[in-house]
Amino acid sequence: MIIDGKKEAQIIRSEIKKEILILKKKTNKIPSLTVILIGDYVPSQIYVKNKEKSAREVGIHSKIIKYPKNVSEKEVLKKIDELNNNMDISGILVQLPLPDQVSKEKIINAIHPSKDVDGFNPVNVGRLSSGYKSIIPCTPLGCLLLIKKIEPDLSGRRAVIIGRSNLNGKPMAQLLLKENCTVTVAHSKTNNLQNECLKADILIAAAGVPNLVKESWIKKDAIVIDVGINKVGEKIVGDVNFEELKDKAKAITPVPGGVGPMTIACLLKNTLECFKARLT
Numbered sequence: 001m002i003i004d005g006k007k008e009a010q011i012i013r014s015e016i017k018k019e020i021l022i023l024k025k026k027t028n029k030i031p032s033l034t035v036i037l038i039g040d041y042v043p044s045q046i047y048v049k050n051k052e053k054s055a056r057e058v059g060i061h062s063k064i065i066k067y068p069k070n071v072s073e074k075e076v077l078k079k080i081d082e083l084n085n086n087m088d089i090s091g092i093l094v095q096l097p098l099p100d101q102v103s104k105e106k107i108i109n110a111i112h113p114s115k116d117v118d119g120f121n122p123v124n125v126g127r128l129s130s131g132y133k134s135i136i137p138c139t140p141l142g143c144l145l146l147i148k149k150i151e152p153d154l155s156g157r158r159a160v161i162i163g164r165s166n167l168n169g170k171p172m173a174q175l176l177l178k179e180n181c182t183v184t185v186a187h188s189k190t191n192n193l194q195n196e197c198l199k200a201d202i203l204i205a206a207a208g209v210p211n212l213v214k215e216s217w218i219k220k221d222a223i224v225i226d227v228g229i230n231k232v233g234e235k236i237v238g239d240v241n242f243e244e245l246k247d248k249a250k251a252i253t254p255v256p257g258g259v260g261p262m263t264i265a266c267l268l269k270n271t272l273e274c275f276k277a278r279l280t
Protein backbone atom coordinates (compact mmCIF):
# COMPACT_ATOMS: atom_id res chain seq x y z
CA MET A 1 0.00 0.00 0.00
CA ILE A 2 1.24 3.46 -0.88
CA ILE A 3 0.51 6.05 1.80
CA ASP A 4 -1.03 9.20 0.34
CA GLY A 5 0.48 12.00 2.43
CA LYS A 6 -1.13 14.64 0.24
CA LYS A 7 -4.60 13.29 0.97
CA GLU A 8 -3.97 12.92 4.71
CA ALA A 9 -2.55 16.45 4.87
CA GLN A 10 -5.61 17.77 3.05
CA ILE A 11 -7.88 16.14 5.64
CA ILE A 12 -5.91 17.77 8.50
CA ARG A 13 -5.92 21.16 6.77
CA SER A 14 -9.68 21.12 6.26
CA GLU A 15 -10.21 20.23 9.95
CA ILE A 16 -7.94 23.13 10.94
CA LYS A 17 -9.82 25.49 8.62
CA LYS A 18 -13.15 24.50 10.18
CA GLU A 19 -11.85 24.96 13.71
CA ILE A 20 -10.37 28.37 12.90
CA LEU A 21 -13.72 29.53 11.49
CA ILE A 22 -15.51 28.46 14.69
CA LEU A 23 -12.90 30.16 16.90
CA LYS A 24 -13.06 33.31 14.79
CA LYS A 25 -16.81 33.53 15.29
CA LYS A 26 -16.40 33.00 19.03
CA THR A 27 -13.41 35.24 19.73
CA ASN A 28 -13.12 37.54 16.73
CA LYS A 29 -9.46 36.48 16.52
CA ILE A 30 -7.46 34.28 14.15
CA PRO A 31 -4.09 32.53 14.59
CA SER A 32 -1.05 34.32 13.24
CA LEU A 33 2.28 32.86 12.10
CA THR A 34 5.46 34.83 11.46
CA VAL A 35 8.25 33.15 9.51
CA ILE A 36 11.76 34.60 9.50
CA LEU A 37 13.81 33.81 6.40
CA ILE A 38 17.49 34.74 6.25
CA GLY A 39 19.54 34.71 3.05
CA ASP A 40 18.84 33.43 -0.43
CA TYR A 41 19.06 29.63 -0.10
CA VAL A 42 16.58 28.54 -2.74
CA PRO A 43 15.08 25.44 -1.00
CA SER A 44 14.36 27.58 2.11
CA GLN A 45 12.65 30.19 -0.05
CA ILE A 46 10.43 27.49 -1.56
CA TYR A 47 9.60 25.91 1.82
CA VAL A 48 8.74 29.26 3.38
CA LYS A 49 6.53 30.26 0.47
CA ASN A 50 4.66 26.95 0.75
CA LYS A 51 4.25 27.41 4.49
CA GLU A 52 2.84 30.91 4.02
CA LYS A 53 0.46 29.83 1.24
CA SER A 54 -0.85 26.87 3.25
CA ALA A 55 -1.30 29.03 6.33
CA ARG A 56 -3.32 31.57 4.39
CA GLU A 57 -5.50 28.86 2.87
CA VAL A 58 -6.67 27.63 6.27
CA GLY A 59 -7.28 31.13 7.63
CA ILE A 60 -4.05 31.70 9.54
CA HIS A 61 -2.66 35.21 9.19
CA SER A 62 0.85 34.71 7.93
CA LYS A 63 3.82 36.97 7.40
CA ILE A 64 7.37 36.41 6.14
CA ILE A 65 10.15 38.63 7.45
CA LYS A 66 13.18 38.48 5.16
CA TYR A 67 16.76 39.40 6.04
CA PRO A 68 19.86 39.45 3.83
CA LYS A 69 22.42 36.70 4.50
CA ASN A 70 24.79 39.12 6.26
CA VAL A 71 22.21 40.23 8.87
CA SER A 72 23.57 40.41 12.42
CA GLU A 73 22.51 37.92 15.07
CA LYS A 74 21.58 40.85 17.31
CA GLU A 75 19.07 42.17 14.79
CA VAL A 76 17.34 38.80 14.45
CA LEU A 77 17.25 38.33 18.25
CA LYS A 78 15.73 41.79 18.61
CA LYS A 79 12.99 40.89 16.12
CA ILE A 80 12.28 37.61 17.94
CA ASP A 81 11.99 39.50 21.23
CA GLU A 82 9.53 41.90 19.61
CA LEU A 83 7.46 38.99 18.23
CA ASN A 84 7.54 37.19 21.60
CA ASN A 85 6.02 40.26 23.21
CA ASN A 86 3.43 40.87 20.52
CA MET A 87 0.22 39.27 21.79
CA ASP A 88 -1.22 39.12 18.25
CA ILE A 89 1.45 36.60 17.16
CA SER A 90 0.62 32.93 17.87
CA GLY A 91 3.66 31.29 16.31
CA ILE A 92 7.24 32.15 15.29
CA LEU A 93 9.37 30.06 12.93
CA VAL A 94 12.94 30.82 11.90
CA GLN A 95 13.72 28.83 8.77
CA LEU A 96 16.92 26.76 8.99
CA PRO A 97 19.72 26.59 7.95
CA LEU A 98 21.11 29.92 9.21
CA PRO A 99 24.21 31.79 8.04
CA ASP A 100 27.39 31.22 10.13
CA GLN A 101 27.24 34.50 12.07
CA VAL A 102 23.77 33.68 13.44
CA SER A 103 23.86 31.00 16.14
CA LYS A 104 21.14 28.39 15.68
CA GLU A 105 21.27 27.61 19.40
CA LYS A 106 20.74 31.25 20.40
CA ILE A 107 17.89 31.72 17.92
CA ILE A 108 16.07 28.54 18.97
CA ASN A 109 16.48 29.46 22.64
CA ALA A 110 15.19 32.97 22.03
CA ILE A 111 11.80 31.91 20.62
CA HIS A 112 9.33 31.76 23.50
CA PRO A 113 8.37 28.10 24.12
CA SER A 114 4.66 28.98 23.84
CA LYS A 115 5.21 30.36 20.30
CA ASP A 116 7.73 27.74 19.18
CA VAL A 117 5.70 26.13 16.37
CA ASP A 118 8.73 24.04 15.34
CA GLY A 119 9.02 22.50 18.81
CA PHE A 120 12.80 23.02 18.73
CA ASN A 121 13.18 25.11 21.91
CA PRO A 122 14.87 23.03 24.65
CA VAL A 123 11.83 23.57 26.90
CA ASN A 124 9.62 21.81 24.36
CA VAL A 125 12.28 19.17 23.65
CA GLY A 126 12.54 18.48 27.40
CA ARG A 127 8.78 18.37 27.84
CA LEU A 128 8.44 15.88 25.00
CA SER A 129 11.18 13.63 26.35
CA SER A 130 9.62 13.79 29.83
CA GLY A 131 6.32 12.65 28.33
CA TYR A 132 4.53 15.94 29.11
CA LYS A 133 2.26 17.86 26.77
CA SER A 134 4.47 19.87 24.42
CA ILE A 135 4.74 21.31 20.95
CA ILE A 136 5.93 18.43 18.77
CA PRO A 137 8.28 19.02 15.81
CA CYS A 138 6.23 19.03 12.61
CA THR A 139 7.94 16.30 10.56
CA PRO A 140 8.01 13.59 13.26
CA LEU A 141 4.43 14.47 14.19
CA GLY A 142 3.42 14.09 10.54
CA CYS A 143 5.21 10.72 10.35
CA LEU A 144 3.45 9.49 13.49
CA LEU A 145 0.02 10.49 12.19
CA LEU A 146 0.69 8.55 8.96
CA ILE A 147 1.90 5.48 10.86
CA LYS A 148 -1.13 5.54 13.15
CA LYS A 149 -3.46 5.67 10.14
CA ILE A 150 -2.01 2.28 9.14
CA GLU A 151 -1.72 0.87 12.65
CA PRO A 152 -3.56 2.73 15.42
CA ASP A 153 -2.02 0.66 18.23
CA LEU A 154 1.78 0.59 18.04
CA SER A 155 2.32 -0.98 21.45
CA GLY A 156 5.19 -3.48 21.44
CA ARG A 157 6.15 -2.81 17.82
CA ARG A 158 9.82 -2.58 16.95
CA ALA A 159 10.67 0.80 15.40
CA VAL A 160 14.00 1.63 13.79
CA ILE A 161 14.86 5.22 12.96
CA ILE A 162 17.81 6.01 10.70
CA GLY A 163 19.06 9.47 11.68
CA ARG A 164 19.58 11.18 15.03
CA SER A 165 18.98 14.85 14.21
CA ASN A 166 17.25 17.23 16.61
CA LEU A 167 14.72 18.00 13.85
CA ASN A 168 13.70 14.44 13.03
CA GLY A 169 15.40 11.37 14.49
CA LYS A 170 15.47 12.29 18.18
CA PRO A 171 11.90 13.64 18.49
CA MET A 172 10.66 10.71 16.36
CA ALA A 173 12.23 8.32 18.88
CA GLN A 174 10.51 10.10 21.77
CA LEU A 175 7.13 9.97 20.05
CA LEU A 176 7.42 6.27 19.27
CA LEU A 177 8.55 5.52 22.83
CA LYS A 178 5.42 7.29 24.03
CA GLU A 179 3.46 4.92 21.76
CA ASN A 180 5.11 1.98 23.57
CA CYS A 181 7.33 0.95 20.66
CA THR A 182 10.74 -0.61 21.21
CA VAL A 183 12.90 2.03 19.56
CA THR A 184 16.34 1.84 17.95
CA VAL A 185 18.00 5.02 16.71
CA ALA A 186 20.56 4.14 14.05
CA HIS A 187 22.92 6.67 12.44
CA SER A 188 25.96 7.09 10.22
CA LYS A 189 28.24 5.29 12.74
CA THR A 190 25.91 2.33 13.31
CA ASN A 191 27.54 -1.04 12.63
CA ASN A 192 25.67 -3.19 10.15
CA LEU A 193 22.78 -0.85 9.46
CA GLN A 194 21.07 -3.45 7.27
CA ASN A 195 20.85 -5.86 10.23
CA GLU A 196 19.24 -3.18 12.40
CA CYS A 197 16.72 -2.27 9.69
CA LEU A 198 15.76 -5.93 9.20
CA LYS A 199 14.40 -5.97 12.77
CA ALA A 200 11.98 -3.12 12.10
CA ASP A 201 8.19 -3.43 12.08
CA ILE A 202 8.29 0.31 11.47
CA LEU A 203 11.25 1.84 9.64
CA ILE A 204 11.78 5.59 9.49
CA ALA A 205 14.50 6.78 7.14
CA ALA A 206 15.75 10.27 7.97
CA ALA A 207 19.39 10.01 7.00
CA GLY A 208 19.57 12.37 4.03
CA VAL A 209 21.20 9.69 1.87
CA PRO A 210 19.48 9.05 -1.48
CA ASN A 211 18.16 5.49 -1.97
CA LEU A 212 19.95 4.22 1.15
CA VAL A 213 17.34 1.59 2.13
CA LYS A 214 17.20 -1.36 -0.27
CA GLU A 215 14.70 -4.17 -0.66
CA SER A 216 16.96 -6.59 1.23
CA TRP A 217 16.98 -4.23 4.26
CA ILE A 218 13.35 -4.63 5.29
CA LYS A 219 11.17 -7.35 6.72
CA LYS A 220 8.11 -8.31 4.67
CA ASP A 221 5.12 -6.16 5.70
CA ALA A 222 7.15 -3.49 7.50
CA ILE A 223 5.76 0.05 7.52
CA VAL A 224 8.30 2.32 5.80
CA ILE A 225 8.30 6.09 6.25
CA ASP A 226 10.70 8.08 4.08
CA VAL A 227 11.68 11.49 5.47
CA GLY A 228 14.44 12.08 2.89
CA ILE A 229 14.31 14.91 0.39
CA ASN A 230 17.41 14.55 -1.79
CA LYS A 231 18.12 16.17 -5.11
CA VAL A 232 19.67 13.73 -7.58
CA GLY A 233 20.18 15.52 -10.87
CA GLU A 234 16.86 17.23 -11.48
CA LYS A 235 14.88 14.62 -9.52
CA ILE A 236 13.83 14.67 -5.85
CA VAL A 237 14.30 11.25 -4.26
CA GLY A 238 13.94 9.92 -0.74
CA ASP A 239 16.24 7.84 1.48
CA VAL A 240 14.37 4.70 0.43
CA ASN A 241 14.48 2.89 -2.88
CA PHE A 242 10.73 3.17 -3.37
CA GLU A 243 10.46 1.00 -6.49
CA GLU A 244 12.31 -1.87 -4.81
CA LEU A 245 10.37 -1.71 -1.55
CA LYS A 246 6.83 -0.86 -2.59
CA ASP A 247 5.63 -4.46 -3.00
CA LYS A 248 7.42 -5.81 0.07
CA ALA A 249 6.33 -3.17 2.59
CA LYS A 250 2.90 -3.25 4.20
CA ALA A 251 2.75 0.49 3.63
CA ILE A 252 5.26 3.01 2.31
CA THR A 253 5.40 6.77 1.76
CA PRO A 254 6.45 8.12 -1.64
CA VAL A 255 8.77 11.10 -2.15
CA PRO A 256 7.35 13.57 -3.02
CA GLY A 257 3.77 13.29 -1.74
CA GLY A 258 4.44 11.40 1.50
CA VAL A 259 5.87 13.07 4.58
CA GLY A 260 6.41 16.52 2.99
CA PRO A 261 2.77 17.66 2.87
CA MET A 262 2.24 16.33 6.41
CA THR A 263 5.07 18.53 7.75
CA ILE A 264 3.28 21.66 6.59
CA ALA A 265 -0.12 20.44 7.82
CA CYS A 266 1.42 19.82 11.25
CA LEU A 267 2.97 23.29 11.28
CA LEU A 268 -0.54 24.69 10.82
CA LYS A 269 -1.78 22.35 13.55
CA ASN A 270 0.95 23.60 15.92
CA THR A 271 0.14 27.23 15.09
CA LEU A 272 -3.51 26.60 15.92
CA GLU A 273 -2.53 24.90 19.20
CA CYS A 274 -0.35 27.88 20.18
CA PHE A 275 -3.22 30.23 19.36
CA LYS A 276 -5.68 28.20 21.44
CA ALA A 277 -3.32 28.05 24.41
CA ARG A 278 -3.15 31.85 24.35
CA LEU A 279 -6.96 32.16 24.40
CA THR A 280 -7.33 30.31 27.70
Ligand code: GUN
Pocket: 093, 094, 095, 096, 097, 118, 138, 139, 167
Ligand atom coordinates in the same frame (compact mmCIF):
# COMPACT_ATOMS: atom_id res chain seq x y z
N1 GUN B 1 14.53 23.70 7.61
C1 GUN B 1 14.23 22.46 7.16
N2 GUN B 1 13.22 21.92 7.87
C2 GUN B 1 12.87 22.85 8.78
C3 GUN B 1 11.86 22.88 9.80
O1 GUN B 1 11.09 21.94 10.02
N3 GUN B 1 11.79 24.03 10.51
C4 GUN B 1 12.63 25.07 10.31
N4 GUN B 1 12.50 26.14 11.08
N5 GUN B 1 13.57 25.06 9.38
C5 GUN B 1 13.67 23.96 8.62
